[in-house]
Amino acid sequence: MAISISVVLLLTILAVIFLRSGGLKFSHALVCLLLGFCLAGTNIAPSINSGLTATAGILDTLRP
Numbered sequence: 001m002a003i004s005i006s007v008v009l010l011l012t013i014l015a016v017i018f019l020r021s022g023g024l025k026f027s028h029a030l031v032c033l034l035l036g037f038c039l040a041g042t043n044i045a046p047s048i049n050s051g052l053t054a055t056a057g058i059l060d061t062l063r064p
Contacts, residue, residue: 015032018024039045 015024015029019026019029039048
């Protein structure tokens with residue numbers, strides 16, 4: 001749960017930065033948002049979730 005909230009927060013911050021810098025238009029952000037909601041309702045959502053969880057686990061084991 002904490003990982004998904006962190007990912008959502010990070011992606012939101014990146015989207016806001018891109019919107020303000022002009023690199024991402026509002027219509028593009030809206031399409032990305034709608035794509036995320038559509039993907040969440042498909043059969044691939046658990047695979048995406050487990051992939052993000054595995055990636056977070058790998059990054060957690062790395063020591064600087």
